[in-house]
Amino acid sequence: MFFHLNDTHNAIQTENSFPIFLNGELNNRLLDSKPEKITILTDGVPSFETKPADLSFLEKISKTKEITLIIDESHSLGITGKNGCGIYSSISFPLKRKIMVSSLGKAFGLTGGVIASDSEFINQIKELETFTSAAGMNPSFVQTLYDAKEIYKKQHQKLLDNLNYIDSILIKNGNVKFDKNYPLIYLLSNELVEKLKQEKIIIASFRYTKEAEPLNRIVVTANHLKEDLDKLVSVLNKK
Known part of the structure; x- marks a missing residue:
C-alpha cells in the first residue's frame, strides 16, 4: 500500500496511492492496528518549497505498520546536508527500509542517476531485467564524479x-x-x-x-x- 505527501512530485507518485494527510490530519489508515506493509513516497525538498520535507509524522504511524520510505533527492542531493550529502543519511526514524533515488543532472550537472539503500535491496535491484538490460551511466561521468x-x-x-x-x-x-x-x-x-x-x-x-x-x-x-x-x-x- 502506497502513501504520499500531498505535494510529492508526479515523477514518484503511483496510481492508487493515498495521501498521508487529510484535512491537515494524519490519514487514519496509518493509525489503525492492522498489520501491513506500507510505502511512503516523498521528495527531499518538495516543489515550491525551500526547506526539506518534515518527516516527523513517521513517528506517529502505528507500530503495526512495516514502513518503507522512498525519498526523491533530485532537488536536495548536492545541496542540503553536510557537504551537500542530502537528507537520506540523517533519517533515523523507525523504518523497515529507506530508499533514496536521485537525478545527478541537478546539483552535480551529470547525465545519470543514483539509487541508494541497504545491500540486500540493492542486490535485488541488480537482478531485475529492467536494471540489467538498461543503458548504464557513462563510465567517464562516474569517474568524473569520483575525481571531482x-x-x-x-x-x-x-x-x-x-x-x-x-x-x-x-x-x-x-x-x-x-x-x-x-x-x-x-x-x-x-x-x-x-x-x-x-x-x-x-x-x-x-x-x-x-x-x-x-x-x-x-x-x-x-x-x-x-x-x-x-x-x-x-x-x-x-x-
Whole structure:
C-alpha cells in the first residue's frame, strides 16, 4: 500500500496511492492496528518549497505498520546536508527500509542517476531485467564524479557563501520566497518576472501541470559572481 505527501512530485507518485494527510490530519489508515506493509513516497525538498520535507509524522504511524520510505533527492542531493550529502543519511526514524533515488543532472550537472539503500535491496535491484538490460551511466561521468569530490566540496561552500550574501542584501517581502540554505528563489509575482526580463535576466518559468500557475524560480549557483547577485537583488528589491 502506497502513501504520499500531498505535494510529492508526479515523477514518484503511483496510481492508487493515498495521501498521508487529510484535512491537515494524519490519514487514519496509518493509525489503525492492522498489520501491513506500507510505502511512503516523498521528495527531499518538495516543489515550491525551500526547506526539506518534515518527516516527523513517521513517528506517529502505528507500530503495526512495516514502513518503507522512498525519498526523491533530485532537488536536495548536492545541496542540503553536510557537504551537500542530502537528507537520506540523517533519517533515523523507525523504518523497515529507506530508499533514496536521485537525478545527478541537478546539483552535480551529470547525465545519470543514483539509487541508494541497504545491500540486500540493492542486490535485488541488480537482478531485475529492467536494471540489467538498461543503458548504464557513462563510465567517464562516474569517474568524473569520483575525481571531482574535492571540487564539489569547494563549490558547495561557494554556493553557501553566495546564498548568505543574498540573504544579507535581499529585502524580504511577500512576493519573494527565499531561504539562505537553499539555492532557489521563488517569485510569486509575474510582475517581477517581467521586470527581470527588462533587465535581460531570464529565469526558469514553466507549468508542472496544464492547470497550474507558472512556476517562477531563480536558480542560484556557486559560479554566480557578486556583481551578478547585486544586479539580481537590486531588481527584486525595487518597489
